[in-house]
Amino acid sequence: MGYCLDQAGFNQILNEWSKEYFVYAPKLFKDGGSFSDTDRIRYGEIHTVEEIVFDRKSDYSYKEILLPLSQTLFFFTDDMVKEADLPKKGAVILLRSCDLHAVKRLDEIYLQNGCEDYYYKRLRDRVKFILIGCQHSFENCFCVDMGTNRIDNYDAYIEMKNGEIYVDNHNDVWKPLFTTYSRRTPEVIPAYATENKTHIHIPDGITPDIAHSKIWDEYDSRCINCGRCNFVCPTCTCFTMQDIFYVDNGKVGERRRVWASCMVDGFTDVAGGGCYRKKNGQRMRFKVLHKVYDYKKRNGYHMCVGCGRCDDICPEYISFSNSINKLDAAIKEVSINAVK
C-alpha cells in the first residue's frame, strides 16, 4: 500500500525503527574519498532521512552490513572457544534494485552452497530491505541488460519527490506506523531504470577453453591487482580467516574473517609457496567468468547484477562491462585455434 509522508513524519518512523533496528543507507562521508577534498558515499547508520543520499550511487554496496569487512567469529583460549556476540539489533537496509538482486547471490553462497553459514544466517534473519527507486540510470550501470533493474520482494519501497517521501509498504508489521505518520495514501509504483547507456552482451557458448584466449593478456599489465573491483562488488563473497593472538596473552585470541579478493596477491597461495593464479590477466579472467559464466553453471543465473561499481572505482580505468563484451570475440578466437 502507498503512503506519502513529510520528512518529519518519516523521521518519526526511523526513530521507531531504531528501537529494534539499525537503519543503514548510503550516506555521505565528508572528506572520505581517496583524494583530498573528496567525499565518499557508502553505507552507514542513519537517523534521519536527510542523511540518505538518494541522487548518487554509493561507491561501496550494502553488503558490508550482512558481511562485515572484518568479522570476529569466536574467541579462544588454549582449550575453549566462545562464539562472538550477535549485534544488539537487527537491520533495515535501504538499497537499489541491483543490490537487492545481489542479496539473492549472497544468500545462494551463504545459505545454500554447502551448509548454512551460521554467522550470515543469524544476521540475515533479522534484516529488512527498503528499495530505493532509480528514476534514471547512473554512469556505468547495466542493470537493464542483466535483468536486475526491477524487483518486488522488498519490505518497503521509498522515493523522495519534491521534499516528500513516497512509500510502498509490503510489510504488514509496519502498516500501523505508516498509517500514523503519513499525510496521504497515494498509489506508489517503484521507479526503475528502463535504459542504461552501457550495454553488455553475454554470449552463449562460453567454455572453459576461453581461458586460452588472448583477451586476458592486456590485463597482465593494465591491472594493478588492488581488489577494488571485488570490494565494491555487491555479489563478491570471498573471505579469508585470520587468527589473532593477543599481545599480552599469546594463548588467548580470536578468529576473524575478513573480505578477500581474487585479484589481490595471496588469494590462491597454498602452503609451501604455490600460487595458482599469478598473472593479473588470469585473475581478471577468473573474476569475469565467475560473474557471467561459471556461477550460472552452478546456480542457474548470472552472478553479476550490473551495478557498474567496479567500473566506477577502477583506478586504472579497466571496464568490467567492456571485458564482458570481448567474450564473443574470445569464443571465436579459441574455436578457430582449436580447429588449427
Next chain:
Amino acid sequence: MDVNTKKMKKNAFRVTKHRGFTASRIRVPGGYLEAKYLGMIQNIAETYGNGIVNITTRQGFEIPGIKFADMPKVNELIQPIIEGLDINQEVLGQGYTASGTRNVTACVGNNVCPYACYNTSLFAKKIEKAIFPNDLYFKVALTGCPNDCAKVRMHDFGIMGMTLPQYDKERCVNCGACVKACTKKSVSALATVNCKVVRDAHKCIGCGECVLNCPTGAWTRSHEKYFRLTIFGRTGKKNPRLGEDFIKWADEASIIKIICNTYDYVKNYIDPLAPGGKEHIGYIVDRTGFEEFKKWALKDVQFPANAEINTPIYWKGIKY
C-alpha cells in the same frame, strides 16, 4: 633619459641589458589563473613589448622589450590582471606596489593532482594576501605533498601538504596495499601486526599513500589539513642550502603567522648596508643565531595540538 631605477624595480619593471628597454613582471600566485588573462598578456607583449612572453621560474610572466616610456601604459593594461588575480595594490592603475617579496609559487595541487593533500592555489593566494606588497626579499613556495614537485626546500618558506591518516581497523582486510606502498614509495611507517596495520606516528610524513592505496576505505584523510614548514632553503652565490624542517603538522594559520612574524624579524635585523636592501634571511639567522629567530617567529603562534617543532636547526649546503 632620467629614470629612477629603484622606483622602477619596486614597480616590477626590470632593468634589462638593453638600454632604455624594460620587462614587465606579472605575478601569478600559485601559477593559477583564468585563461582569459593570457589574452591580456599577449596584448601587452604585442602592443608595447617585442611580441615575446617569458614564463618565469617563479610561475609569473615577464614581458620584455618594453620602452621605458611605455611603463605607465603597461601599468594601465595590467590593472585588470592585478585586480582579477586579487593582488594587493596601494595605488590603483599604477602597477605593482612592490617586487621584493617574490611571487608565491605552488605545484598544481589538489585541483588536479591525486597526491596533493590540499588546494595549493588557494593557500598560495591566502599567503600572497597576507604578505604582499613588501619590499623584503622573501621567497615562499607551496607543494601538495612530500614529493615536493614545487621544490619548496629551495625557498625561504617551504610548505608541504600532509594528511593525518585515519585508520578504521574494522574496514581493514589486511590486503597489504598500504604497507607495500608506504614501504616502497614512502618512509616505511606502516607495519602489519596481528593482521591489522600499525602506523609509526613519528616516522609518518603524512603523504597519504596509505589512503590512496587502500581499496576499502579503511584509511582516510583527516578533515584537518596539515603542513610541514621548511625554512631558509635558498639558491645563491655564497651558500646554497636546502630548507630544513621547522614545523611538522602545522596548520594554515600558524604558517601565515610565522611568515608574517619573520618579516618583523628581518625588518629588525637586516643588514642596513645590504646591497639593494636584499639579504637572504638565512644569512640573517646565521648572524643572530637560531634562537633569536625562533623567538620572533613563534610569537603568538597557536599550533595544532599535534604539531612538532624542530629546534634548534642547523643548515648544511655548499659553502664557497
Next chain:
Amino acid sequence: MQSNEYLPFLSEIKAVIKHTDIEYTFRLTYEGNVKPGQFFEVSIPKYGEAPISVSGIGSGTVDLTIRRVGKVTNEIFERYVGDKLFMRGPYGNGFDIDSYKEKELVVIAGGTGLSPVKGIVDYFCSHSQDTKGMTLIAGFKTPKDILFREEFVHWQQKMNVILTVDSAENDTTCKVGLVTEYIPQLHLNNVNEAAAIVVGPPMMMKFTTQGLLKRGFHEENIWISHERKMCCGIGKCGHCKIDDTYVCLDGPVFNFVKGRQLLD
C-alpha cells in the same frame, strides 16, 4: 538455531611420528566417519587454520601428516603427546574405497601427495582379497624426504611397490627417476578395467595422468586429488573455487573426467 560449523572441537594428540626433519604425522582423537582424501581444518597455535588431509584412519583416531612449510604449519611441531589441538571437519568427498575394489589399482603419489592416498594403500594392504592387483608408485625428491618408511617395508610384502627419488645423492637403496618413468612398464592384466589414483604437485599430476592415458587407462578410471587453498572448508570463502567447482565441497578428490577440466 543451526549448528555453527566454524567452531572447532578439541582433539588430543595420541602419537607424534616423525618421518623427516620437516614432516610429522600427528595421531589425533576423532570419533566419526572419515574417508581417505578428506581433510580437516586444523588450528595451528600461534598462527591459524590449515587444511590437512587424512593420512590414516584408526579406531577413534585420525592421522594428519603435516609438512613444515611456510609459517602456517610451523607451530604445530612444538606439540607433544597429550597436548590438544582445535580442529574441524572432516571436509571434502574423499576417496570411495568401493570404486577400487575388485580391480587392478595403481596409486601414484608425489611427495606429501602420499598422505591423502595412504588410507587407500593401507586398506588394500590389509584387505588383499578385495583387489585384483595393487601397485604403489611413490616419488620423493631425495631419500631424506621419504615419508612412511616403516609402512613401505610393510606394503612391499603385500603389493608391488616402486619407491623412487628424483635424486639419490649417495643413497643406493632407492630407485632414481620420476614416477612417470614406471608407467609404461606397468604390468596389468586388463588396462581397460584398471583404476589409478594420482596425487602430487600440479606438474607431476599433469605428466602422470598423461602417461596413464598413453598406457591405455580410461579417463573415467583415473582419480586425482586437488590441493588448493581451502580456507573455510564449507563452500563459502571462495579460495578453492575453480570454474564452477568448489574443491572443498565437490573434491578434493575428482574423477579425471571432471578433474582434467579444472583450470585455475
